[in-house]
Amino acid sequence: MTSAFSPPPPALGLAGFSGSGKTTLLEAVIAYLAAAGWRLGVLKASHHDVDPDRPGKDSYRLRHAGAAVTQLAGPRRWSLFVEPPPEESPPDLPAALARFAGYELDLVLVEGYREAEFPRIEVHRAERGGPWLFPDHPGIIAVACDEAPPAGAPPFLALSEPAAVAQFIIDHYPTLEGPMTRDDACFQPGPDLLPVVEARRRILAAAGPVTGTEMVDLRAGLGRVLAQTVAAAEPVPGFDNSAMDGYGLRAADAGESLRLVGHSLAGSPYAGNIGPGEAVRIMTGAPVPEGVNTVVMQEHVTADETTVRIDKQPTEGDNIRRAGEDLTAGETVLEPGRRLRPADLGLLASVGVSQVRVHRRPRVAFFSTGDELRGVGEPLEHGTIRDSNRYTLHALLERAGVEVHDLGVVRDDLAATETALAEAAAMADAVITTGGASVGTADHIHTALANRGEVAFWRIAMKPGKPLAFGHVGDALFFGLPGNPVSAMATFLQFAAPALAVQAGEPPAEPRTLRLPVAEAEPFTKAAGRTEFQRGQLEPTADGSLAVRPTGPQGSHILRSMSLADCLVILPAESEGASPGELVEVQPLTTDA
Numbered sequence: 376m377t378s379a380f381s382p383p384p385p386a387l388g389l390a391g392f393s394g395s396g397k398t399t400l401l402e403a404v405i406a407y408l409a410a411a412g413w414r415l416g417v418l419k420a421s422h423h424d425v426d427p428d429r430p431g432k433d434s435y436r437l438r439h440a441g442a443a444v445t446q447l448a449g450p451r452r453w454s455l456f457v458e459p460p461p462e463e464s465p466p467d468l469p470a471a472l473a474r475f476a477g478y479e480l481d482l483v484l485v486e487g488y489r490e491a492e493f494p495r496i497e498v499h500r501a502e503r504g505g506p507w508l509f510p511d512h513p514g515i516i517a518v519a520c521d522e523a524p525p526a527g528a529p530p531f532l533a534l535s536e537p538a539a540v541a542q543f544i545i546d547h548y549p550t551l552e553g554p555m556t557r558d559d560a561c562f563q564p565g566p567d568l569l570p571v572v573e574a575r576r577r578i579l580a581a582a583g584p585v586t587g588t589e590m591v592d593l594r595a596g597l598g599r600v601l602a603q604t605v606a607a608a609e610p611v612p613g614f615d616n617s618a619m620d621g622y623g624l625r626a627a628d629a630g631e632s633l634r635l636v637g638h639s640l641a642g643s644p645y646a647g648n649i650g651p652g653e654a655v656r657i658m659t660g661a662p663v664p665e666g667v668n669t670v671v672m673q674e675h676v677t678a679d680e681t682t683v684r685i686d687k688q689p690t691e692g693d694n695i696r697r698a699g700e701d702l703t704a705g706e707t708v709l710e711p712g713r714r715l716r717p718a719d720l721g722l723l724a725s726v727g728v729s730q731v732r733v734h735r736r737p738r739v740a741f742f743s744t745g746d747e748l749r750g751v752g753e754p755l756e757h758g759t760i761r762d763s764n765r766y767t768l769h770a771l772l773e774r775a776g777v778e779v780h781d782l783g784v785v786r787d788d789l790a791a792t793e794t795a796l797a798e799a800a801a802m803a804d805a806v807i808t809t810g811g812a813s814v815g816t817a818d819h820i821h822t823a824l825a826n827r828g829e830v831a832f833w834r835i836a837m838k839p840g841k842p843l844a845f846g847h848v849g850d851a852l853f854f855g856l857p858g859n860p861v862s863a864m865a866t867f868l869q870f871a872a873p874a875l876a877v878q879a880g881e882p883p884a885e886p887r888t889l890r891l892p893v894a895e896a897e898p899f900t901k902a903a904g905r906t907e908f909q910r911g912q913l914e915p916t917a918d919g920s921l922a923v924r925p926t927g928p929q930g931s932h933i934l935r936s937m938s939l940a941d942c943l944v945i946l947p948a949e950s951e952g953a954s955p956g957e958l959v960e961v962q963p964l965t966t967d968a
């Protein structure tokens with residue numbers, strides 16, 4: 376896959392004084408470019424004696440014992456620590472870039488190397504001050520700043536709009552291709568069918584976080600997106616403590632009969648020092664007294680009121696949970712952009728944080744369109760149907776953690792549609808409709824959108840969910856989802872949900888997928904053409920792993936098979952189905968913790 380002989384990728388730098396927000400900008404830009412499918416490298420120059428490894432880790436010990444090159448090889452990630460001879464001078468930019476050769480990167484983003492001549496974006500923050508760099512640095516191709524740059528500056532980008540900076544980079548390297556072209560290389564969808572990844576790239580590039588944050592109590596934090604960095608004020612655990620109910624002693628004394636000198640309980644520590652030949656009764660979570668270097672669980676001990684005999688030789692450090700083993704004081708616990716989960720709330724509590732600053736929830740207004748729609752309690756005349764989308768969308772939005780505004784059903788009427796759109800856009804950060812996204816629909820949906828916003832009608836190379844309208848109505852993002860119930864859900868999950876996550880403050884991301892085999896005797900059938908999102912069900916296999924099978928008929932009007940599904944199975948455009956045992960891409964539908 377990689378070849379050391381391929382040339383190093385192009386480099387683009389960020390130049391600016393410390394405190395100008397380079398890293399924050401870079402972080403967001405990387406997320407946008409990665410979501411657009413770019414494979415990126417990052418080069419960060421440091422004048423410090425960098426060591427990302429931590430004392431106590433095996434790799435750290437082995438390197439410090441004298442290894443010149445240490446590879447840490449994990450299943451998902453690997454790293455190489457190289458200790459050049461002390462006399463070797465630090466690499467210049469070309470030498471540092473050469474190390475990226477062979478990783479098939481599209482671009483390396485560089486922080487540092489101020490003296491080198493290469494294309495850079497200047498980052499300037501008014502509050503930070505300092506001179507503008509572009510007059511003296513010919514390589515600067517744009518300035519990202521929060522004040523108007525002086526005359527003669529290269530193109531101006533808003534510092535607060537990383538999506539625009541990412542788009543500038545994309546436009547600046549027209550010959551680089553994202554994965555859209557790579558993944559779908561064998562499938563040319565035609566001039567008017569947009570691949571799913573490209574549609575999502577455009578949507579994510581248009582979405583940005585909503586403004587406004589609030590402090591919430593921990594209990595109200597579930598599903599909210601953190602707007603601050605939380606660092607541990609204190610180490611966790613705060614003291615060395617026992618992992619077992621048993622006896623604390625010195626490991627070297629284990630052969631003798633030991634004198635029991637006291638108790639250390641959780642919440643009621645033993646105050647004294649344990650000397651040679653002594654032992655202390657200790658419970659799980661209790662502080663380890665001075666002098667104790669091992670804890671033996673009580674099952675391996677013969678004891679009475681006064682003496683203790685150890686049945687099996689212990690090792691120093693056994694059953695002792697060290698102070699700071701979970702978190703050291705000052706360590707970052709959670710970063711901005713994190714959607715809080717149950718374990719996060721416990722983690723925050725463990726470091727004594729009772730309130731956190733989170734992003735305001737995005738407000739999302741939605742309505743269904745169509746004269747044929749009736750509410751669940753209404754009588755059905757011939758030709759009318761129940762408005763099921765109203766319920767699936769409401770639930771999807773609740774799951775997405777947004778503030779939901781249900782505007783009901785809007786009849787096929789131009790004035791009503793325009794009024795509903797204007798009302799929705801005035802109250803919301805995003806507006807979602809279902810129905811009227813396709814070609815044969817009543818014209819006034821198109822007319823209303825054209826009158827009230829900037830909306831493009833796309834045809835996506837996916838099934839279900841071919842027609843999709845996307846754009847802006849006022850300041851709100853607009854998603855016009857197809858009316859068919861499963862198509863509405865599928866397009867919500869592929870396009871609206873990732874954009875709402877960005878509005879909520881999360882970094883842009885592709886939906887998570889995994890690869891699983893197709894279950895015995897349960898093939899997926901499909902014709903070559905569009906990428907299909909088929910409804911699947913996970914099932915345990917004989918060997919204890921998981922396989923996936925279809926849930927039944929796949930028509931875009933058949934909600935029952937969606938209700939049975941716990942995942943979507945993504946079959947690529949060119950695929951003609953998948954046989955039992957074949958690995959397929961699976962997008963899980965629910966997460967519990």
Ligand SMILES: Nc1nc2c(c(=O)[nH]1)N[C@H]1C(S)=C(S)[C@@H](COP(=O)(O)OP(=O)(O)OC[C@H]3O[C@@H](n4cnc5c(N)ncnc54)[C@H](O)[C@@H]3O)O[C@H]1N2
Pocket residue numbers: 743744745747748760761762763764765809810811812813814815816839840841842856857858859860862931
């Ligand atoms: N000539 C063509 N016809 C259609 C095409 C096409 O490319 N050329 N695309 C088909 C595809 S694919 C889809 S998906 C649908 C999308 O249609 P619209 O988004 O315009 O939606 P409607 O026509 O209003 O409704 C479609 C279908 O869904 C039912 N529906 C609508 N709203 C709801 C709701 N709230 N709850 C439950 N069901 C709803 C509606 O009754 C229709 O049966 O277009 C195809 N046609």
Ligand code: MOO
Pocket residue numbers: 837838839840841842857859862931932
């Ligand atoms: O793509 Mo439509 O969404 O097949 O039903």
